[in-house]
Amino acid sequence: MLTLYHTPLSINSRRVWVALLEKGLDFETVEVDLGGDQFKPEFLTLNPFHHIPVLVDGELTVIESFAILDYIDAQYPQPPLLPEQAADLATVRMVQMVTVNELLPALAPLTKKMMGFGEPDAEAIAQALDRVGGVLAFLEQKLGERPYFGGDRLTLAELVLGTVTAWFPGIGVDLGPYPQLQRWAQALLERDAWQRTQPTPEAIAAFKARMAQRMAQRQ
Ligand SMILES: N[C@@H](CCC(=O)N[C@@H](CS)C(=O)NCC(=O)O)C(=O)O
Numbered sequence: 001m002l003t004l005y006h007t008p009l010s011i012n013s014r015r016v017w018v019a020l021l022e023k024g025l026d027f028e029t030v031e032v033d034l035g036g037d038q039f040k041p042e043f044l045t046l047n048p049f050h051h052i053p054v055l056v057d058g059e060l061t062v063i064e065s066f067a068i069l070d071y072i073d074a075q076y077p078q079p080p081l082l083p084e085q086a087a088d089l090a091t092v093r094m095v096q097m098v099t100v101n102e103l104l105p106a107l108a109p110l111t112k113k114m115m116g117f118g119e120p121d122a123e124a125i126a127q128a129l130d131r132v133g134g135v136l137a138f139l140e141q142k143l144g145e146r147p148y149f150g151g152d153r154l155t156l157a158e159l160v161l162g163t164v165t166a167w168f169p170g171i172g173v174d175l176g177p178y179p180q181l182q183r184w185a186q187a188l189l190e191r192d193a194w195q196r197t198q199p200t201p202e203a204i205a206a207f208k209a210r211m212a213q214r215m216a217q218r219q
């Protein structure tokens with residue numbers, strides 16, 4: 001049995017959750033409360049760096065979401081989530097890396113604001129939106145008119161970037177100026193795996209309330 005240790009609101013674990021669903025695999029989920037459960041000895045034996053996601057498959061434990069995605073795709077090859085052509089593979093890997101190394105850091109002030117971790121000033125928000133725009137322009141050009149970044153099939157690029165763009169309406173990023181990305185992101189939102197993993201407004205509100213309580217306890 002496959003077990004995914006995760007937190008439903010985590011962008012890093014949602015890409016793995018979506019992969020398991022897109023592959024149609026049997027798996028169970030274990031929710032880890034990041035308010036401290038990640039430091040408990042039983043979790044640290046799974047991941048000494050105290051991060052989710054973790055995937056356990058029988059005797060094997062895999063940490064780091066990109067490593068988990070590669071493992072799932074190699075071990076459970078149908079449907080494949082990586083393209084065959086070298087140039088397509090390079091594009092998929094670029095999208096994965098640009099998402100975590102460029103887009104997510106650029107989005108940080110917007111996600112912090114949405115989650116209630118303080119109120120960045122208007123200038124910080126404007127700068128963040130400007131930086132995000134630069135990344136989106138790059139991605140728009142890489143996607144072009146193709147249905148998916150790797151060609152005509154869903155790939156890891158969709159799982160990694162598409163679970164981030166799913167947050168855009170909530171954090172105030174408009175895909176209107178990027179029509180290719182907009183139709184691509186909309187098509188992903190309609191997929192069963194995205195709908196089943198989409199955080200509900202109630203879950204987001206409960207998370208914000210927990211964070212506010214923890215911050216108040218620290219003061
Ligand atoms: N590079 C890791 C990042 C994992 C990560 O940062 N997870 C966060 C949640 S999104 C976490 O577990 N934070 C709790 C902690 O570090 O104590 C991956 O892609 O799996």
